[in-house]
Amino acid sequence: MKDFDFLFSRFSKLSSKELIILNQKGGWSLNLRELRQIQDYYKNEKREPSRAEIETIAQTWSEHCKHKTFSGPVKLITNKGIKRYKNLFKETIVKATKTLNRKWCLSVFQDNAGVVELSGRSKWAAAFKAETHNHPCAIEPYGGAETGVGGVIRDILGVGLGAKPVLNTDVFCFAPPDSKIKLAKHNLPPKRIFSKVVEGVRDYGNRMGIPTAAGGVFFDEGYALNPLVYVGSVGIIEKDKIRKKIRRGDLIVVIGGRTGRDGIHGATFSSANLDENVSSSTVQIGHPLNEKKVLDALMRAKTENLYTAITDCGAGGFSSAIGELARDLGAVVFLERAPLKDISLEPWEIWVSESQERMVLSVPKNKLPGLEEILREEICEHCVLGEFTDDKRLIVKFKGSEILNLDLLFLHHELPKIEKTAVYIKPPQKTLPPKKPGRDYSEILREILSHPNVCSRKSIIRQYDFEVQGGTVVKPLLSPNDSPCDAVVIWPHSATGDMKDYLGFAVSHGFNPLIGKLDAKQMAIEAVDEAIRNLLCVGADIERASLMDNFCAGDPSDKKMMGAFAVAAEALLEASLSFKAPFISGKDSFYNQSKDARGREKSIPLSLLISAIAPVQDIRKSLTINFKKPGNPVYIVGQTKPGMGASIYNEVETSGNTFVSASNPRRAQACYKKILLAIRKGCVAAAHDISQGGLLTTLTEMGFGRIGVEIDIRLMPAERGTGEVERLFGESSSRIVLEVRKKEEKNFIRSMKGVAAAKIGYTTKEPVISVSNGSRLLLRQNTQDLFLFWNRELP
Amino acid sequence: MIIEILLKRKYSRLEEKKLLSDFSEAGYKFKDARITRLYDIQGDLTRKELLNIAESLLADRVTETFRSGAKERNCYKAEIWFKPSVTDVVGESVLEALRDMGFEKVTGVRCGKALYVKGARGPKMILEAIEETLANPLINYCKISKL
Numbered sequence: 001m002k003d004f005d006f007l008f009s010r011f012s013k014l015s016s017k018e019l020i021i022l023n024q025k026g027g028w029s030l031n032l033r034e035l036r037q038i039q040d041y042y043k044n045e046k047r048e049p050s051r052a053e054i055e056t057i058a059q060t061w062s063e064h065c066k067h068k069t070f071s072g073p074v075k076l077i078t079n080k081g082i083k084r085y086k087n088l089f090k091e092t093i094v095k096a097t098k099t100l101n102r103k104w105c106l107s108v109f110q111d112n113a114g115v116v117e118l119s120g121r122s123k124w125a126a127a128f129k130a131e132t133h134n135h136p137c138a139i140e141p142y143g144g145a146e147t148g149v150g151g152v153i154r155d156i157l158g159v160g161l162g163a164k165p166v167l168n169t170d171v172f173c174f175a176p177p178d179s180k181i182k183l184a185k186h187n188l189p190p191k192r193i194f195s196k197v198v199e200g201v202r203d204y205g206n207r208m209g210i211p212t213a214a215g216g217v218f219f220d221e222g223y224a225l226n227p228l229v230y231v232g233s234v235g236i237i238e239k240d241k242i243r244k245k246i247r248r249g250d251l252i253v254v255i256g257g258r259t260g261r262d263g264i265h266g267a268t269f270s271s272a273n274l275d276e277n278v279s280s281s282t283v284q285i286g287h288p289l290n291e292k293k294v295l296d297a298l299m300r301a302k303t304e305n306l307y308t309a310i311t312d313c314g315a316g317g318f319s320s321a322i323g324e325l326a327r328d329l330g331a332v333v334f335l336e337r338a339p340l341k342d343i344s345l346e347p348w349e350i351w352v353s354e355s356q357e358r359m360v361l362s363v364p365k366n367k368l369p370g371l372e373e374i375l376r377e378e379i380c381e382h383c384v385l386g387e388f389t390d391d392k393r394l395i396v397k398f399k400g401s402e403i404l405n406l407d408l409l410f411l412h413h414e415l416p417k418i419e420k421t422a423v424y425i426k427p428p429q430k431t432l433p434p435k436k437p438g439r440d441y442s443e444i445l446r447e448i449l450s451h452p453n454v455c456s457r458k459s460i461i462r463q464y465d466f467e468v469q470g471g472t473v474v475k476p477l478l479s480p481n482d483s484p485c486d487a488v489v490i491w492p493h494s495a496t497g498d499m500k501d502y503l504g505f506a507v508s509h510g511f512n513p514l515i516g517k518l519d520a521k522q523m524a525i526e527a528v529d530e531a532i533r534n535l536l537c538v539g540a541d542i543e544r545a546s547l548m549d550n551f552c553a554g555d556p557s558d559k560k561m562m563g564a565f566a567v568a569a570e571a572l573l574e575a576s577l578s579f580k581a582p583f584i585s586g587k588d589s590f591y592n593q594s595k596d597a598r599g600r601e602k603s604i605p606l607s608l609l610i611s612a613i614a615p616v617q618d619i620r621k622s623l624t625i626n627f628k629k630p631g632n633p634v635y636i637v638g639q640t641k642p643g644m645g646a647s648i649y650n651e652v653e654t655s656g657n658t659f660v661s662a663s664n665p666r667r668a669q670a671c672y673k674k675i676l677l678a679i680r681k682g683c684v685a686a687a688h689d690i691s692q693g694g695l696l697t698t699l700t701e702m703g704f705g706r707i708g709v710e711i712d713i714r715l716m717p718a719e720r721g722t723g724e725v726e727r728l729f730g731e732s733s734s735r736i737v738l739e740v741r742k743k744e745e746k747n748f749i750r751s752m753k754g755v756a757a758a759k760i761g762y763t764t765k766e767p768v769i770s771v772s773n774g775s776r777l778l779l780r781q782n783t784q785d786l787f788l789f790w791n792r793e794l795p
Numbered sequence: 796m797i798i799e800i801l802l803k804r805k806y807s808r809l810e811e812k813k814l815l816s817d818f819s820e821a822g823y824k825f826k827d828a829r830i831t832r833l834y835d836i837q838g839d840l841t842r843k844e845l846l847n848i849a850e851s852l853l854a855d856r857v858t859e860t861f862r863s864g865a866k867e868r869n870c871y872k873a874e875i876w877f878k879p880s881v882t883d884v885v886g887e888s889v890l891e892a893l894r895d896m897g898f899e900k901v902t903g904v905r906c907g908k909a910l911y912v913k914g915a916r917g918p919k920m921i922l923e924a925i926e927e928t929l930a931n932p933l934i935n936y937c938k939i940s941k942l
Contacts, residue, residue, distance in 0.1 A: 140931050189821070189927065262882050283934050285882040341882060355882070 011049055012042045028058035033416045041410055052319075052348035052396060052404040059316030059352055060323055061415050063590055069556040070588045073419040076566045085566070092569040093549060093583045096576035104544060105582055107242050112155040112311060113163070113235070114584025115242050116546050118615040119503050124496050125239050126505055127163040129155040130232030130548050130611045132589040136284060137200075137229040139186075141193045145200025146286030148231040150356050153208060153291060154312035156235035158359060160242035162298045162310055163235025164495040166469060167488070168205045170215035170231050171509055171609055172197060173552075175224035176452055177794070182597035183224065193227050194794075200286070201231065202463040207288035208295070212464035213472050214488040214507045217794070219452040220514070222605040226592040228552050230609050234507060236495035241302060244309035246329060248390040250362040252322060253307070255375060255382040256294045257287055257357035259317070259350050260341030290357040290380075297378035298359070306371040309362035317353045318385070321360040323394055327412050333386035335398040347398040362388060420556055424563030427518055434644050434655035434725040441696070441728060441771075441779045447652045448693045448729070449700060449790040454648055458482050459793045469494040473504060473619045474538050481787060483626055483704040486537035486689055491619045504619035508534035510610040512692070514646035517605055518660050520564035524571035524608055525663045526733045530691055531612035532579050533736055536672050537687040539623040539679045540614035547576060548611040549586035554593040554603025564606045572608075578665030579672075581612065623679060625688035626705030630765040632685055632742050634709055636695070637675055638668070638735035639756040640718040642726050648693050649729035661719075661732045668734035671755040675736060678751040683744035689736050694729035696779070698737050699769055700790070703783035708768040711761030713778070724773055739763060796840070798849045799862050799909060800832040806858045823924035826914030829867075830929075833874060833909050834889060838901040852892055867911050867942050871921050874938040876907040881934045911942075 007014060007022045014022065019035040030038070038057055042049050059065060070089040075082060085091045097108055106125055107115040113129035133148025149168060156165045174197075175181060175190035183189065205212040210233070262285050301307060313321045318338070322331055335350050345353070363371055368384070375382045389395075394411065396404035437444055448454055461476045466488075474489035487508035493499050510530030516523035528547060536542050549572060554561050576583060593603035616622055643659035644650050650658070678684055690698045695716075699709050713727040722730070740748045764770070769786070771779045802810060807829065814828045834853055836845060842863070849861040865872055877883045886904040893901045910929065915921050918939040926932055 139933055143934070188931070191820075192928070260882055261880050283881065285884055285934075287882070287884045287887065289888060342880075 008051070009048060012039055014039070026054065026058070028054065029062060030058055031418070033418055034061055037414060037416050041414070050403050052351050053406055055348050055352045056319040056323065056404060056406065057411065059319050060411055062315070064315050065320055066415055067588055068415060069420060069590055070551070072417050074422050074562065074566050075419055076422045076424065076563065078424045078563070078567070088566060088569055092573045093586060096573045097582040097584070099577060100580060100582045102582050105546065105584055106239065107160065108582070108584045111159045113159040114546065114548065115159060115237065116584055116613065117239065118505055119617065122501065122503055123239055124236050124492070125242065126613060127156055127159045127235045127237050128232070128548060128611070128613050129159070129585055130169060130230055130550050130609070131155070131587045132550060132552055133229050133231060134226060134552065134589055134592055137193065137197055137227055138188070140283045141188065141196035142200040143283055143285050145197040145229055146204045147284040147356050148229055149201055149204040150286045150288065150291055151312070151314050152231045152233045153210065154314065154359065156233045157295060157298055158310050158312040159235065160237050160244065161307070162302045163237035164299055165210045165233050165235045165295070166471060166492045166495050167214065167234040167490050167507060168210050168212040168232065169507060169611065170201045170212055171511060172230070173218045173220065173223045173228035173607060175221050176219045179221055179224050181221055181224040184595055184597050187225055187594070190224055197227070197229055198460050198463060204286055204288045206465045208292050209468050211466045211468050211472050213466035213476050214509070216509055216511065217457060217460065218511060218513070220605065225594045225596060225602050226604045228592065228604065228607055230550055232611055234490070234505070234613065236492045246309045246325060246362040246388050247364070248329060248388055250308060250364055250388045251368060251384050252331060252333065252386040252388065253361045253363045253368070253371065253382055254338065254385050255297065255359050255361065255380055257290045257355055258339045258341045258381065259345070259353050259358070260355045261345060261349060261353065262355050284354055284356055287357050293378050293380040294357060294359055297375050297380040300374050300378070301371050304370060306367045306374070307361040307363045311360055313354070313358035313360060315354060317351065317355070318360070319352050323408070323411060325360060325362060326388055326394055327408055330389035330391040330393045330408060331386055331395070332389055333396045335396055335403070337383045337385050339381055339383055347403050351396060351404070420562050421559050422562035422566040423559045424520065424567045429518055429645055429660065430656060430658045432656055433723050434657040437653050437725065442781050444649070444653055444729070445696050445700065445779065445781065446786065446789045448648050448697055449786055450792050451648050451652065452794065454693045454697060454790070455794070456482065456484070456791045457794065458791065474506070474622045474624055478624050478626060480706065481704045484701055486534040486625060487540065489538050489616050489619055489622045502618045502620055504616040506535050506538050506540035506614055506616050508612050510534070510612070511608070512646060513605045513607045515660055516564065516568065516608065518645050518658060520567040520606065521571040522660050522662060524568040525575045525665055527608050527610040528572065528575035528579060528581070529663055529665060529668055529733050530689065531610045532581060533672060533689045533734070535612055535614045536675055537623060537625065537689055537736060538616070539621060540616050542614055542672055542676055543580070545579070545581040545612050545614040546584045547581050549583060550609040550611070551588040552592050552604060552607040553590050556590050558603065561603065561606060568606065568608055575665050579669050623684060623687050625702050626686055627702050627707035627709060627739050627763045628685040630707055630763050632763045633740045633745055633759050634711060634761045634763060635738045635740055635757055636716055636735060636760050637738060637752065637755060637757040638671060640716050640722050640727055640730060640735060641732035642719060642722045643732060644726060644730055647729060647731045649725070655725060663733045671734065674752050674755050675738070678748050681744070681747055681751060683740055683748035683751065684738050685741050686739040687736055691731060694731050695737070696728050696771065700783060700786050702737065702739070703767060703769055704787050706767045706784065708764040708766045708770070708783055709761060710764050710770040712772050712774065713760065714774045715758050715760045717756035717758050728771070728778070796836055796845055796863060798834045798836060798845060798853060799865070800834070800849070800854045800859050801861070803858055803860055817928045818924050821924060821927040823920065824914070825912050827912070829911045831909045833907040835905040835907065836901060837903040840898070840900055844898065848893060848898065852889070852896065865942060870911050870913045870942055871915050871918065872940050872942050873910040873912070873921050873925055874907055875910065875925065875930045875935050876905060878934055878936055
């Protein structure tokens, strides 16, 4: 540290080499251009920086906080030529939302979460946010998962003047539990990460009393060194409480947990590659009971209008939270007032500590006594840390000494923009027709059903209290037999207090990085398509669907990775405009890479999670996937296309085909609108999308409710040249299987005019799935026997 | 003083089986393994007060029992604790509960686990097995002793 102190004391005079050494010693994850920019600032100020100042700048300028890759300039080189983006995020994701200009998007890209109106007739809106907590989960899965959930819940508490969380979501990517990949010494085994992450998500959600009800798990060897943990939350907020309004003189009040050494350098740690040199202080520990006290106190204080703005202490701690709230004004902070867990903390450590369960409020002076009374009653610790000013400077004092005095314009607007080069060459695909399998279809279907990416998630879901708050209408496990669901439907009466209003919302996901390995554009379009059709399958109003993007990738200096990332972002613009579904929020996580046992740098596959939310006008009319009645006609809507690329079939059988057919999102949207109309008319009894595993998996899952189905695949609408294997197991996009009410069949046919839809068979009393190709019987299996293969326990 | 909470024998079989299976999967074969919860309760308290705390707060009287010293013999005992710099959330909650119950003299509570293992070749083997299954060296430290 002696070297560090010496170099630091001469910061404004250091050479480039010395700056790089200092940056490594400080753990700041800044690049040379950024360090030079900071150096210039202090040269102009004619002084040396304080430790608190550099730490604040490093946290604020981190990839984690500023998303400088996605929001920065990108040069994309493809076989079509060169395309330059000044700000990739604004020119893709934000552009989609601005072009669509939906009036029901009440707050997008500007707050801790996106806020959408559920209905013009309701005073309530929904706030939705999902983020990742990958690096913390890789080093300490239980604590990492817990604090991931805690953090995203605080985003919901910190949106507008605070929303009440009514749903948590979780999507995980792990290596298969039986993975044989040789791990480096600092890597934890996949099975342990898996079980501890689930425990962390479970304990935080359950103890907070928020249902964890929507999500998924994806297994791939590419996540052996770097697991992905996406956590999300939905809250309900009054439409007139979504704007913050801070005035000069308002007090900076911190409520919740105490500040400790836990989580120091979390933001900069998340913006670097994982290696063995991780300090225990970067580990964050969650305390859900403290956050519950914060939640209860805030909901009361909000009703009594006791504060004018709120945000959470996330990455960067006070430095980011107060820096953000004060960005258009200024603030003065007296750090010695912060309640501490550990009195040995240095002032700069107090300032950047990421101790959990803390929220920062802006409180008018005359409202403080009222707020303090509520906080006392809810046993929620607090302190008045300072006040907002109007001089556009952030000033932090500790016991009389000024430890930080920064120009907020510099802090928030002077981050240098560095152009990233992105190169995309679509990998070659094998387009020969799939080979005939060497065994019968029943055997393949059984293996697909028990595949880790298809089988039941019951062993995870049962650990979550997905019923708490009493509003989970379409549940993650459906009766009978704990069948899966496409999307969860929530009736948020616990937040609105209105048991007569049946307005609710549905939440779904779209995710398949296997497609991305073959075609980045198709991965993005299919992720949006899957999320939208999952919403449709529960009867949600997809014309008011909104989206969130969560990208995870490796090192952004990898040109090929950046190429796939930029192509996928561009495809999201196309998908969003086609489905007329705006993006309302999102996050990205880079540097998901680390060294394996041989010291080779390994990155995760480019991973894109699309989360979608849409209103359900009457939750009592929600649809589920189970077949309802024998004798009903079964339809497939959407054209089946050739190609077995990225399919589960290719993982259990050699087809020799890796082609991924292109989606047509505009055509899909037109088709989905007609299905929605048919659902509204009451024509549809059950709906389930075709995704992983293909048509046979979809039909089998629909039959878990002990009603069978008999179909003829020759009747399926399919592109010319689509073979038997592709019809049975292909995963081409934009297809849904519908059970139509027999009495409403004519009405249904009228509704579906002009789209590729065909009756392929009927539901049967006998719980058997029977599939033929014309007169040739391909498969006849009892659905309850197949259920046993699907219903395996994930370790 | 450390209070130890144990599952009663008739309820602990499943847990022990799972523990042995986790060790076995990680490549460590032991004859027997048992895990218990530890609470290090700091402050000026009498033994009677501590046992009262164990009985009324820490142990589930139906399924669990408690004690203030190990009775096992011919085995290794490994205590797993959070490092002092790591927040111990359960310890904090227990401290809060004790204060609510009127135990004002309690100054701090840390919680941990104890593992009793038979059939281990030595403490090194136990430490390796624990670090692969039960503890994370980043946040935990272990104390291993022979009983």
